Amino acid sequence: MEEILLVGNPNSGKTTLYNALTRSNEHIGNWHGVTVEEKKKMMKVKDKNFLLVDTPGLYSLSPLSFEEEVSFKIIEGKNYKKIINICDRNNLQRNLYLSLCLLEENLDVVIAINEIDKKVKFKVDEKKLSTMLGCDVILINAEKKIKVDALKESLLKENIIKPLPYLEKIDFSVVKNYFKDKNKNEQTIFAIKAFERNESFFKLKGYSDEEIKKIFSLVPTNSLEILTEARYNFLDEVIDKSCQKVNFTYGKSRLDKVLLNKYLALPLFLLIIAFIFFLTFFSLGAFLSDLLSQFLSLISSPILSGLKSVLGESWVHYLFSDAIFNGLSTVLSFLPQVVLLFFFLSLLEDSGYMSRIAFTFEDILGKVGLSGKSIYTLLMGFGCSTTAIMTARNMDNKNSKIKTALLCPYMSCSAKIPIYTVVGGAFFGASNIFVIMGLYLLGVVVAILVSLVLDKTVLKSDNQTFILEFPPYRVTSLRRLKNILKNNVKTFLVKVGSIMIAMNIIVFLLSSFTFKFQFVLDGNGSVLQEIGKFLAPIFEPLGFNNWAIVSALLAGLVAKEVVVSSIAMFNGVDYNATKLISSSILLSTSVVYFPSTASVLSFLVFCLLYTPCLASISMMKAEIGTKWTIVGIIIQLVVAYVLSFIVYNIALSFEIFDFCPTVLVILAILLVLVSIILIYRLIKHKKCPHNCSNCHRNCKK
Amino acid sequence: MMPLTSGKLNISYKIKSISGENEKVARRFLELGLIKGQAIKILNTSILKKVFLVEIRGYILSIKADLLSYILVEKM
Numbered sequence: 001m002e003e004i005l006l007v008g009n010p011n012s013g014k015t016t017l018y019n020a021l022t023r024s025n026e027h028i029g030n031w032h033g034v035t036v037e038e039k040k041k042m043m044k045v046k047d048k049n050f051l052l053v054d055t056p057g058l059y060s061l062s063p064l065s066f067e068e069e070v071s072f073k074i075i076e077g078k079n080y081k082k083i084i085n086i087c088d089r090n091n092l093q094r095n096l097y098l099s100l101c102l103l104e105e106n107l108d109v110v111i112a113i114n115e116i117d118k119k120v121k122f123k124v125d126e127k128k129l130s131t132m133l134g135c136d137v138i139l140i141n142a143e144k145k146i147k148v149d150a151l152k153e154s155l156l157k158e159n160i161i162k163p164l165p166y167l168e169k170i171d172f173s174v175v176k177n178y179f180k181d182k183n184k185n186e187q188t189i190f191a192i193k194a195f196e197r198n199e200s201f202f203k204l205k206g207y208s209d210e211e212i213k214k215i216f217s218l219v220p221t222n223s224l225e226i227l228t229e230a231r232y233n234f235l236d237e238v239i240d241k242s243c244q245k246v247n248f249t250y251g252k253s254r255l256d257k258v259l260l261n262k263y264l265a266l267p268l269f270l271l272i273i274a275f276i277f278f279l280t281f282f283s284l285g286a287f288l289s290d291l292l293s294q295f296l297s298l299i300s301s302p303i304l305s306g307l308k309s310v311l312g313e314s315w316v317h318y319l320f321s322d323a324i325f326n327g328l329s330t331v332l333s334f335l336p337q338v339v340l341l342f343f344f345l346s347l348l349e350d351s352g353y354m355s356r357i358a359f360t361f362e363d364i365l366g367k368v369g370l371s372g373k374s375i376y377t378l379l380m381g382f383g384c385s386t387t388a389i390m391t392a393r394n395m396d397n398k399n400s401k402i403k404t405a406l407l408c409p410y411m412s413c414s415a416k417i418p419i420y421t422v423v424g425g426a427f428f429g430a431s432n433i434f435v436i437m438g439l440y441l442l443g444v445v446v447a448i449l450v451s452l453v454l455d456k457t458v459l460k461s462d463n464q465t466f467i468l469e470f471p472p473y474r475v476t477s478l479r480r481l482k483n484i485l486k487n488n489v490k491t492f493l494v495k496v497g498s499i500m501i502a503m504n505i506i507v508f509l510l511s512s513f514t515f516k517f518q519f520v521l522d523g524n525g526s527v528l529q530e531i532g533k534f535l536a537p538i539f540e541p542l543g544f545n546n547w548a549i550v551s552a553l554l555a556g557l558v559a560k561e562v563v564v565s566s567i568a569m570f571n572g573v574d575y576n577a578t579k580l581i582s583s584s585i586l587l588s589t590s591v592v593y594f595p596s597t598a599s600v601l602s603f604l605v606f607c608l609l610y611t612p613c614l615a616s617i618s619m620m621k622a623e624i625g626t627k628w629t630i631v632g633i634i635i636q637l638v639v640a641y642v643l644s645f646i647v648y649n650i651a652l653s654f655e656i657f658d659f660c661p662t663v664l665v666i667l668a669i670l671l672v673l674v675s676i677i678l679i680y681r682l683i684k685h686k687k688c689p690h691n692c693s694n695c696h697r698n699c700k701k
Numbered sequence: 702m703m704p705l706t707s708g709k710l711n712i713s714y715k716i717k718s719i720s721g722e723n724e725k726v727a728r729r730f731l732e733l734g735l736i737k738g739q740a741i742k743i744l745n746t747s748i749l750k751k752v753f754l755v756e757i758r759g760y761i762l763s764i765k766a767d768l769l770s771y772i773l774v775e776k777m
């Protein structure tokens with residue numbers, strides 16, 4: 001099948017158009033570098049089939065980053081029928097720079113100008129543009145699918161290639177002479193590439209370093225400047241003649257006066273995030289969760305009793321009721337929270353606010369070895385680490401990507417909430433909310449510390465070139481809202497939900513069968529229990545050497561949401577995921593398991609910090625490779641063990657004086673103080689001796 | 702002439718030259734339209750002033766300070 005390439009600057013709407021043309025649902029985000037690998041899908045034009053290829057964004061045909069290299073190779077491979085070059089109308093001149101690079105190579109291009117924002121009165125004359133550039137130009141709206149059909153039709157046409165006028169004014173003769181055994185067309189292209197000092201191009205064409213050096217010596221030293229100036233001068237003329245000029249700066253907004261303000265940015269950000277968390281985990285999310293579980297228990301009882309009458313009291317029945325059905329209902333009970341959190345964060349991403357946050361905190365996060373974009377992934381981690389780790393792929397810097405993915409699990413995911421509410425609630429009652437807040441905070445602080453250590457040792461941040469276009473604020477359309485919601489539900493249900501249910505089945509099998517494949521109902525003698533008993537002594541120093549707790553933690557390795565139900569099962573309580581609040585039942589029985597409140601605290605800290613579920617481990621392996629995943633697991637286990645030990649001993653020493661709640665408060669205050677000192681030390685930097693306002697200490701005054 | 706990093710916020714400067722010290726960076730600057738004589742303006746900086754927002758040719762770029770110091774400007 002013949003291929004059609006979608007090529008354009010980052011954030012110009014390529015993926016949006018790709019989704020529109022192929023009816024797919026690839027991730028779209030209002031920032032740089034969302035698509036990092038090529039994506040292909042079939043597209044029908046009249047009765048011909050084409051393969052549409054979505055490529056990562058690029059600024060020119062001299063690639064600098066890895067993604068640009070990907071696109072560059074596809075374009076130079078010339079293995080396609082036509083290129084759709086999508087340009088953002090709001091920043092037309094800069095976008096057309098890439099178009100010129102494509103046209104100079106005589107590639108068959110149709111330019112699609114994406115009218116992202118109707119409000120901007122920036123009229124573009126397609127016909128004039130078309131005659132000046134010598135290719136088809138069509139104004140489209142990728143999201144609303146306006147004129148997309150006209151674009152499709154133009155794909156069937158052949159382009160009449162016309163020489164670009166500015167090229168005639170540049171003296172290519174010397175270097176053309178070097179390529180005299182090539183045909184006229186190629187001579188010009190190769191000469192342009194020599195002027196661009198485009199190493200990637202000549203390497204791709206099989207030239208040796210020696211030859212490349214020779215070629216570059218034939219052009220003037222400022223050849224690139226000559227060429228870019230000629231291109232931009234031509235573009236000035238093109239824009240002048242074909243567009244009605246309006247004086248505006250794309251991406252500039254009065255909102256930024258507030259949102260990017262040095263003093264307001266952080267408090268506002270915290271406020272917005274607090275509001276989102278409130279909506280997700282308390283008001284709206286909790287309400288939806290309740291509604292869903294009520295609905296589930298309503299439909300589950302007749303189905304389960306029906307199953308029982310068919311299957312009897314066999315293990316198959318329990319497989320269905322305990323593993324599959326309970327698994328399904330836990331997945332569904334998290335669904336509202338996870339989806340809501342992701343929905344709000346996607347909204348922030350799409351509106352352009354996330355890019356502002358990434359910008360404002362770029363340098364602070366840089367100090368702890370992360371990049372501004374990490375914040376998005378890390379926030380996602382509070383919903384579900386597995387899905388969050390997937391978003392780390394958008395990071396432009398490999399080391400920050402690995403670090404971000406490794407730190408994600410420290411953001412306490414929503415599957416851990418039942419552990420905190422049920423186990424913590426049973427022991428701390430009303431003050432449990434402070435315990436939970438303390439745990440969340442602890443997770444963040446540990447993440448910062450781990451990141452600092454990694455940054456200073458094995459995962460130094462490589463100082464990458466950092467020149468990015470700043471995206472504008474965008475109002476997300478209803479259509480996009482619907483898509484975001486649909487996407488989030490789908491990812492969570494399909495990618496995460498299916499693994500979670502599978503894991504539930506595994507835990508069920510391990511906790512219901514003995515090593516001799518005998519079925520046991522209460523977990524007594526099961527594989528899980530045996531391993532739990534074997535490992536229990538290791539947890540002695542942490543205050544909970546009981547096999548039931550250890551077995552529950554083991555089950556938690558597979559999936560965090562089964563920790564509570566495992567404790568219940570080993571307690572002989574008929575635990576139902578739809579009754580998360582019934583901690584009093586647990587309380588009565590699990591007191592046996594936790595000898596002191598100190599050991600409960602230590603258990604909760606361990607749950608917060610130890611290895612995430614198998615689903616996120618497998619995602620980590622896919623995203624950052626086996627080596628780093630193993631390193632991550634080791635770090636997590638060690639950190640969890642050490643911190644639980646510390647917490648247990650501190651709490652224990654206070655418990656002697658019967659001060660447990662006070663311990664928490666003191667611990668929390670200490671943590672906050674430590675983090676404030678840390679952040680302060682990070683922010684403090686030496687003043688420039690010359691006292692200039694914006695200098696970076698290296699000014700040469 | 703001075704590096705853009707020591708410029709003031711919201712004041713237009715004219716690009717005088719771009720140091721070729723880092724060839725990759727100089728190339729990207731040119732490709733993005735930062736050529737001699739072009740007007741450039743600092744709009745904002747990140748908290749530690751390690752990243753700058755600059756306005757050029759009607760759009761905004763975010764650029765790390767150490768790269769920005771390659772751009773030499775003078776007052777309009």
Ligand SMILES: Nc1nc2c(ncn2[C@@H]2O[C@H](COP(=O)(O)OP(=O)(O)O)[C@@H](O)[C@H]2O)c(=O)[nH]1
Nearest residue numbers: 011012013014015016028029030116141142143
């Ligand atoms: N309102 C509107 N927004 C658009 C349109 N096309 C793209 N966008 C937005 O532009 C941003 C970048 O889009 P995307 O397709 O990811 O660009 P890519 O980086 O070129 O693949 C997203 O925030 C989109 O929602 C459009 O036609 N109308």
Ligand SMILES: [Mg+2]
Nearest residue numbers: 014015034035
């Ligand atoms: Mg894309």
